Structure formats: C-alpha cells, structure tokens
Amino acid sequence: xxxxxxxxxxxxxxxxxxxxxxxxxxxxxxxxxxxxxxxxxxxxxxxxxxxxxxxxxxxxxxxxxxxxxxxxxxxxxxxxxxxxxxxxxxxxxxxxxxxxxxxxxxxxxxxxxxxxxxxxxxxxxxxxxxxxxxxxxxxxxxxxxxxxxxxxxxxxxxxxxxxxxxxxxxxxxxxxxxxxxxxxxxxxxxxxxxxxxxxxxxxxxxxxxxxxxxxxxxxxxxxxxxxxxxxxxxxxxxxxxxxxxxxxxxxxxxxxxxxxxxxxxxxxxxxxxxxxxxxxxxxxxxxxxxxxxxxxxxxxxxxxxxxxxxxxxxxxxxxxxxxxxxxxxxxx
Amino acid sequence: xxxxxxxxxxxxxxxxxxxxxxxxxxxxxxxxxxxxxxxxxxxxxxxxxxxxxxxxxxxxxxxxxxxxxxxxxxxxxxxxxxxxxxxxxxxxxxxxxxxxxxxxxxxxxxxxxxxxxxxxxxxxxxxxxxxxxxxxxxxxxxxxxxxxxxxxxxxxxxxxxxxxxxxxxxxxxxxxxxxxxxxxxxxxxxxxxxxxxxxxxxxxxxxxxxxxxxxxxxxxxxxxxxxxxxxxxxxxxxxxxxxxxxxxxxxxxxxxxxxxxxxxxxxxxxxxxxxxxxxxxxxxxxxxxxxxxxxxxxxxxxxxxxxxxxxxxxxxxxxxxxxxxxxxxxxxxxxxxxxxxxxxxxxxxxxxxxxxxxxxxxxxxxxxxxxxxxxxxxxxxxxxxxxxxxxxxxxxxxxxxxxxxxxxxxxxxxxxxxxxxxxxxxxxxxxxxxxxxxxxxxxxxxxxxxxxxxxxxxxxxxxxxxxxxxxxxxxxxxxxxxxxxxxxxxxxxxxxxx
Numbered sequence: 001x002x003x004x005x006x007x008x009x010x011x012x013x014x015x016x017x018x019x020x021x022x023x024x025x026x027x028x029x030x031x032x033x034x035x036x037x038x039x040x041x042x043x044x045x046x047x048x049x050x051x052x053x054x055x056x057x058x059x060x061x062x063x064x065x066x067x068x069x070x071x072x073x074x075x076x077x078x079x080x081x082x083x084x085x086x087x088x089x090x091x092x093x094x095x096x097x098x099x100x101x102x103x104x105x106x107x108x109x110x111x112x113x114x115x116x117x118x119x120x121x122x123x124x125x126x127x128x129x130x131x132x133x134x135x136x137x138x139x140x141x142x143x144x145x146x147x148x149x150x151x152x153x154x155x156x157x158x159x160x161x162x163x164x165x166x167x168x169x170x171x172x173x174x175x176x177x178x179x180x181x182x183x184x185x186x187x188x189x190x191x192x193x194x195x196x197x198x199x200x201x202x203x204x205x206x207x208x209x210x211x212x213x214x215x216x217x218x219x220x221x222x223x224x225x226x227x228x229x230x231x232x233x234x235x236x237x238x239x240x241x242x243x244x245x246x247x248x249x250x251x252x253x254x255x256x257x258x259x260x261x262x263x264x265x266x267x268x269x270x271x272x273x274x275x276x277x278x279x280x281x282x283x284x285x286x287x288x289x290x291x292x293x294x295x296x297x298x299x300x301x302x303x304x305x306x307x308x309x310x311x312x313x314x315x316x317x318x319x320x321x322x323x324x325x326x327x328x329x330x331x332x
Numbered sequence: 333x334x335x336x337x338x339x340x341x342x343x344x345x346x347x348x349x350x351x352x353x354x355x356x357x358x359x360x361x362x363x364x365x366x367x368x369x370x371x372x373x374x375x376x377x378x379x380x381x382x383x384x385x386x387x388x389x390x391x392x393x394x395x396x397x398x399x400x401x402x403x404x405x406x407x408x409x410x411x412x413x414x415x416x417x418x419x420x421x422x423x424x425x426x427x428x429x430x431x432x433x434x435x436x437x438x439x440x441x442x443x444x445x446x447x448x449x450x451x452x453x454x455x456x457x458x459x460x461x462x463x464x465x466x467x468x469x470x471x472x473x474x475x476x477x478x479x480x481x482x483x484x485x486x487x488x489x490x491x492x493x494x495x496x497x498x499x500x501x502x503x504x505x506x507x508x509x510x511x512x513x514x515x516x517x518x519x520x521x522x523x524x525x526x527x528x529x530x531x532x533x534x535x536x537x538x539x540x541x542x543x544x545x546x547x548x549x550x551x552x553x554x555x556x557x558x559x560x561x562x563x564x565x566x567x568x569x570x571x572x573x574x575x576x577x578x579x580x581x582x583x584x585x586x587x588x589x590x591x592x593x594x595x596x597x598x599x600x601x602x603x604x605x606x607x608x609x610x611x612x613x614x615x616x617x618x619x620x621x622x623x624x625x626x627x628x629x630x631x632x633x634x635x636x637x638x639x640x641x642x643x644x645x646x647x648x649x650x651x652x653x654x655x656x657x658x659x660x661x662x663x664x665x666x667x668x669x670x671x672x673x674x675x676x677x678x679x680x681x682x683x684x685x686x687x688x689x690x691x692x693x694x695x696x697x698x699x700x701x702x703x704x705x706x707x708x709x710x711x712x713x714x715x716x717x718x719x720x721x722x723x724x725x726x727x728x729x730x731x732x733x734x735x736x737x738x739x740x741x742x743x744x745x746x747x748x749x750x751x752x753x754x755x756x757x758x759x760x761x762x763x764x765x766x767x768x769x770x771x772x773x774x775x776x777x778x779x780x781x782x783x784x785x786x787x788x789x790x791x792x793x794x795x796x797x798x799x800x801x802x803x804x805x806x807x808x809x810x811x812x813x814x815x816x817x818x819x820x821x822x823x824x825x826x827x828x829x830x
Contacts, residue, residue: 201690201698208687211676218635218673219688219742220659278678 022323023274023284026316027291034298041301053179055293056186057241057248061257062264062285063193064237069268069280070197071230072210074129077118079261080140081235082242083252085111087144089243090153090252094167104243111239112232114140119231123224141255154251169250177247185244186286189237194282206230207279263292266313270320278324292316345371346383346548353541355491356522358514360535360556363545364569364789364822369528372545373494376526377409378402389491403431406491412500414477420470425452427469428483455483459513475506482513486521493517494526499534500622511538530620532562532826544568566822580794581773586611589781590750592632595641601627603805605641609750609781614772616796616813617785619825624805625785626668629754632783633665634658645749659688664743668754670732674739677728681720682709684727684738689746712741717767733764740771751775752783757791769795789818789825803827 034042041047061078068075085107092103117139121132149160155169175181197203208216209223209230217223241264245257270291271284295316296309304312346368353359363369374380376387378399387394389405396402402409411417418427426433429448452465461479463472469480478498485493495514499507515538517523527539535542536556544552544565552568554560591608601624609615619625630636632643634652643650645661652658658665667673675684686693686705693705709723716737720730727735736756743751753772757765772795776782786792792799792813799816801809801824809824 199699199702201694201700204683204687204690204700207679208676208683211678212672214669214673215676216687217655218633218665218667220655221687222654222656 061241079258082257085239085242086246115235408485425465616792619802664748
C-alpha cells in the first residue's frame with residue numbers, strides 16, 4: 001500500500017505529507033518526549049504493558065466504530081450499547097448461572113439484535129445516523145437500567161425482585177480483562193479487521209458505500225444490506241468491549257462503558273489519516289488510541305492532575321482533525 | 333444590449349450578441365443546448381460579471397456587474413431551480429418580502445407581521461395568485477414556489493422579468509396559470525418578459541416575438557405570427573454545421589436482445605415507453621433535457637421504482653428490483669452525473685475499475701486477489717487510453733474525460749449484455765469523446781445491446797443505428813438513423829406532431 005500511495009501522491013506538497021503522517025509522527029514524538037524525559041519510569045516493559053492494557057477497550061470499541069464510520073455511518077450510542085452488553089453478560093453468569101462460554105456469545109448476539117433496531121431506524125425510516133443513535137443512546141441507557149433494576153450487577157448481589165443469586169464469576173472470565181489476555185484480544189481484532197477491510201470484497205464494498213453511496217448503488221452494490229452487515233459487525237465489537245469492561249470490574253456498573261464511547265470515536269478520527277488512508281481504518285484506530293493512551297500515561301507520570309487530561313485529549317483530537325481536513329480541502 | 337461577448341476558459345460562450353426589447357413585450361429566447369441562452373440572461377441579471385459590450389436601458393448605458401445592480405435597475409431572473417432561491421422554513425409572506433426584510437428594516441429589529449402579511453397578500457392579489465401567505469414554502473408545490481418567486485420579483489419594481497425554462501416542471505393546468513400571470517404582467521404593468529424554453533409549441537401561445545440563438549450568437553429575430561412554423565424555428569436553431577465526423581462502422585445486427593414494453597415509473601417521469609434493442613445494435617434515446625431519458629435509464633437499471641411494464645432480455649422476462657439485481661442480470665448503466673453517481677473520486681483507478689464486479693477477482697473467503705485486479709486494471713487503462721500516472725492514482729486527480737472512461741471501463745470487466753449510457757460525453761473533450769465513441773462501437777461489435785441516451789443530436793446521429801425520440805416522458809417517434817435528420821429529431825423532441 002505504501003509504495004502504491006507514494007506513486008499516487010501528487011508531487012511536493014508539504015501539507016499533504018503532513019496530512020498523511022501527522023498522527024504517526026505525533027505518536028512517535030510524544031513517545032520520544034516521555035521516553036527522554038522519564039526514561040526510568042516511562043520506558044519500562046511493565047509500563048508499556050500498562051499502556052497497551054489501558055487502550056485495549058477503547059481500541060476494541062473503536063474498531064466497531066471504525067466499521068460504522070467506514071460505511072458512512074456514525075454512532076453516538078456505542079457507550080450505552082457496550083454497557084448493556086456488560087449488564088447482560090454479568091446477569092447471565094450470576095443470575096442464571098450460565099457458563100461464560102454461553103453467556104458471552106449470547107450477550108453479543110443480543111447486542112447485535114439491539115443494533116438491528118438502530119439499523120431499522122436508519123435504513124427503513126431514513127433517520128440520519130446522528131439522530132437515530134442519539135435516540136438509541138437514551139433507549140439503551142433506560143433499558144439496561146430497567147433490566148438491572150436500576151443498579152449495578154455483581155456476584156452475590158440479590159436480584160431486583162429479592163431472589164438470591166447463585167452464579168459465580170469464574171477466574172477465566174476475570175482473566176479476560178487482564179494483561180496479557182486483553183492485549184492479545186485487541187491485537188488479534190486489529191489485525192483481523194484490518195485484513196477484512198483491506199483485502200476482502202466485503203471490506204472493499206463497505207468503503208465504496210462510505211465513499212459515495214449513490215455511485216456504489218449504481219455499481220450494483222446492495223448498499224442497505226452492507227449498512228446492516230457493517231452495523232452488526234460493529235455491534236459485535238462494541239458488545240465485546242462491554243464484556244471486557246465487565247470482566248475488568250468483575251461486575252456491571254451503571255453505564256459502566258459510557259466513558260469509552262467518545263475516546264473511541266476520537267481514536268477513529270485521529271487514525272483516519274494514518275499512512276494516507278484518508279478513511280477510517282483499523283490500524284489507524286489503534287494508532288489513535290495509542291496516542292491518547294501514551295499521552296494520558298505520560299502526563300499522569302508528570303503529575304498532571306487526572307481531571308485536566310480531557311483538555312489534552314481535546315487538543316490532540318482538534319489537531320488531528322485539523323491536519324486531516326486542512327490537507328484534504330487543499331488538495332481537492 | 334449591444335455587442336455582448338463573454339469568454340470562459342477555452343470557449344467563447346457569447347460573441348457579439350445584440351439583443352433589444354420593449355417593455356410590455358413577451359420575448360422567447362430559443363436555441364439548442366449550449367447555444368448561450370442562459371449565459372446571455374445571466375449577463376443581464378448581473379450573474380456574469382466578465383462581459384464586454386454595453387447594456388442600455390431607456391437609452392442610458394448601464395454597467396451590470398453584480399446581481400444587486402440588476403435588481404436596482406428592475407431586472408429579475410427566475411432560475412429554473414426554484415428551490416435555490418427560496419427559504420423552505422420561512423412562510424410565503426417572508427419569502428415574498430424577503431428583500432425588504434434584509435434591506436428595508438432600517439434599524440428596526442421587530443418584524444411587523446401584520447403589515448408584512450398584508451403587503452404580501454396585496455402582491456399575490458394583484459397577480460391573482462391564490463396562495464395562503466402564512467404557509468411554509470416547504471409545503472408548496474413546484475408551481476406555487478415559482479409563483480412565490482415571481483411575486484417576489486414583481487414586488488421589486490420589476491421592469492424586466494426573465495424566466496428560465498419556467499414550464500419544464502409544470503403540468504398543463506399549471507402552465508396555463510403561469511401564462512395568465514405572465515400575460516397580466518406584460519399587459520397591465522408593462523413588464524418586459526423574457527421567456528426561455530425548449531418547448532416550442534407553447535411559445536406560440538404566449539410570445540410576441542422570438543430570438544433564436546446558436547453557438548453564442550443571435551441568428552434570427554422574428555415576430556411570432558401565423559407565418560412562423562415550428563419547423564422554421566428548428567431550422568434556425570440548427571443551422572448547417574456538423575461537428576461530428578465520426579466514421580460509423582456497420583456491425584452485424586442480430587436478434588432482438590433487450591425489449592421493454594409499456595414502462596411506467598412511480599414518479600410519473602416515464603410514461604408508456606416501449607422499445608427493443610438487437611444484439612450489436614446501438615439504439616439512441618434522444619430528447620431534450622428533462623424529457624425523461626435519465627429516468628428511463630435509471631428505471632431499467634432498478635434505481636428508480638417501476639410502476640408497471642415488462643422488460644425482457646434474450647426472450648426471458650426480468651424482474652429488476654434494484655441495481656444489484658440489474659447487474660446480476662447483466663445490465664450496465666453509465667450514469668449521467670459522473671462524479672456523483674458514476675465513480676468514487678476519493679478511491680484509486682483500480683478500485684473503481686473493479687467496483688462493479690469485484691467477485692471476479694475474489695478467492696477463498698472473498699479475499700481480493702490484488703494481483704489479478706491490478707492486471708485487469710492495467711489492461712483496461714491501456715485499452716481505453718485512460719491517461720493516468722498509474723492505476724493507484726486517485727480518481728479526483730484525473731480529467732473529466734478520463735474519469736468517464738473509468739466509469740465506462742468498470743462495466744467492461746463485468747461482461748454485461750446490455751449497456752446503457754446516459755450522456756456519456758457530458759463535460760468531455762473532443763479527444764476523449766472519440767475514444768468513448770470507439771469504445772461504444774467496440775461493444776456493439778461484440779454483439780452487445782447498447783442504449784445511448786443523449787440530448788446531443790449530432791452525437792445520436794453519429795453513433796446510433798436507430799433512434800427513439802422522447803418528449804415529456806413518452807417515446808414520440810422511432811427513426812432509423814440512416815434517413816433521420818437533425819431537423820426531424822428536433823421537431824419531435826420539441827413536441828412537434830406530424
């Protein structure tokens with residue numbers, strides 16, 4: 001791809017170059033900065049693992065959103081949907097004493113079912129994505145709280161109707177959310193989705209629909225079917241993100257995954273320009289999440305108070321977006 | 333207007349046009365596509381600042397370099413696309429009185445609704461238009477929107493009103509109503525009306541005089557009376573020049589391959605269309621802009637909804653529900669709006685060339701075999717003479733003609749039976765046009781059925797074997813290309829009847 005892009009690149013455009021590589025350069029620069037500043041603290045293998053672990057859930061939900069954005073959609077409800085998946089999986093285990101090997105697939109299938117409602121709103125009723133998923137966000141929030149009886153779900157906690165719970169959360173389920181398992185899961189997903197989007201017919205069609213719906217339709221691509229496929233796939237990853245949040249917490253907290261939604265979207269946008277892809281891509285999302293993760297990690301080490309970190313994330317997102325949109329308008 | 337000229341990069345759009353009219357006159361301006369009618373009117377309305385020559389009103393020379401000046405002089409242009417000039421969320425009254433809302437407030441910031449509604453109602457009453465002024469413009473019909481625009485124009489002490497193809501989207505009854513209003517304006521208020529239209533018969537009903545334009549010049553000024561005939565106007569519009577000298581190679585024409593019977597679409601833009609195409613035959617569908625050619629192509633491709641009708645390919649009845657099924661049944665469409673509908677401009681050449689038939693290059697688990705794909709793309713690029721540094725180049729960096737070759741090229745791999753091309757030479761230079769023509773002939777040579785839809789009569793005559801002429805959604809005539817003349821085609825395409 002890189003050789004291809006090099007030949008396709010119009011000659012001598014500094015802004016173009018910056019637009020294509022800004023995110024990666026920023027990633028390397030930020031990494032180098034912290035590494036030089038605090039070699040003993042930052043540049044240790046245990047800290048690298050900490051960073052990777054901290055970005056894994058954001059990345060996995062971000063991968064779901066990458067697919068949604070690649071097909072030309074948008075999703076505000078991913079946090080609520082992931083929280084719902086978390087409630088479902090914990091309830092299956094502690095209320096119904098299911099094994100995690102049954103509980104997790106079942107939770108993911110149900111999450112995909114909920115995504116079908118979103119797809120119905122978007123594809124059948126033609127509601128713009130932003131508004132449809134806004135409505136879904138509220139629906140899912142209410143639905144998951146109603147389901148859990150307005151509170152958190154965890155081992156040993158009685159059900160809303162007073163019944164005792166007998167299910168135990170297994171060590172394997174707990175391990176899923178720990179390093180190294182969670183990191184391995186993340187890396188496998190990034191690689192598989194990257195291959196899927198770049199090298200398969202389905203990935204190609206998803207980008208075609210996202211690039212120009214009408215042209216894709218008049219090329220004979222069933223655009224609505226692909227929208228739905230992409231949505232379901234995204235739901236699976238968002239659901240998995242929620243399951244991992246539950247695994248880390250050993251419980252399903254109220255809106256436990258809500259905090260991951262916006263960082264995940266940011267990661268997709270920061271990664272959009274990686275390697276000149278100019279479109280949402282799995283590897284880019286990983287880079288985007290890493291950039292934010294490294295910043296967070298390094299700044300905390302430098303004693304920047306945690307409550308100021310969002311400001312830094314906002315600046316990074318703004319810069320990434322500026323570099324993408326500025327260069328894409330100047331060369332069109 | 334005297335000696336008006338204007339040049340755009342590469343073309344002289346108007347050269348030395350003289351145009352004059354009296355107040356209270358209704359003047360028609362006619363001409364084929366690209367004759368310069370709209371350009372001339374835009375000069376008058378201040379939308380084309382770069383003209384040379386002079387404009388005189390009441391004997392005084394006026395410089396009209398911006399729309400404001402034109403408005404101050406009382407010249408109003410109502411564009412064909414009414415929606416671009418209206419505010420859908422505001423009421424009829426606000427839309428009519430919009431200019432006074434912007435410029436006439438003089439430091440006041442409170443809108444006097446009562447007064448505004450009253451003046452709007454007065455204007456509508458003067459024109460005998462019956463529209464409730466408190467309705468939102470978004471709820472109006474096209475005809476009503478046009479009336480609102482005319483009402484707005486009239487409010488501005490209008491002296492000259494230019495209507496650019498006002499009747500194209502209107503039904504018969506609505507056209508009558510528009511004519512009544514235009515006549516009232518001319519007779520009672522002394523407004524000079526310039527009327528641009530492709531539909532010649534209606535000009536006889538409404539216009540006093542007529543100006544014919546061709547290739548950026550005025551070729552005739554005539555009084556509309558009994559001696560003037562549609563045929564005469566058509567002859568004036570065409571003149572005697574043929575731009576195309578394309579050598580048509582006769583191909584072996586086979587059995588009937590594709591047939592359509594009694595097609596109607598849901599939007600009412602295609603009415604009772606039937607035709608056949610034989611294998612190896614290039615059939616032209618000719619008609620003016622808005623005659624329903626694009627709608628017919630999209631209907632056959634499953635992109636627009638069919639109300640009734642039958643389509644057969646090689647004798648087998650087809651059910652075309654969507655473009656996806658159309659492609660599967662070996663029908664290809666090169667749509668009119670290239671950048672919007674035909675190609676993916678942000679994607680590279682090879683991506684576009686395989687977008688319609690990616691399945692051909694897929695191996696196990698639908699993995700794309702990039703090597704085969706690139707090979708095919710390279711072959712097409714050299715066969716079609718697509719000028720691009722490499723197959724990895726993004727399409728937006730290619731010229732219009734080369735983009736169009738890609739739009740056609742993507743269907744060559746799919747090996748379809750029926751190729752429909754909608755205005756394939758739009759915005760394409762002469763060299764690319766020749767390449768595209770050769771490409772189309774090549775398709776016919778392979779025994780494909782080709783449908784060539786265009787409003788360019790020269791092209792239709794140069795490339796096709798047989799011609800269907802559309803007017804107002806229906807096929808009004810069928811002619812063999814060998815004996816057809818431009819006059820004859822234009823006669824039918826403008827609604828003429830023998």
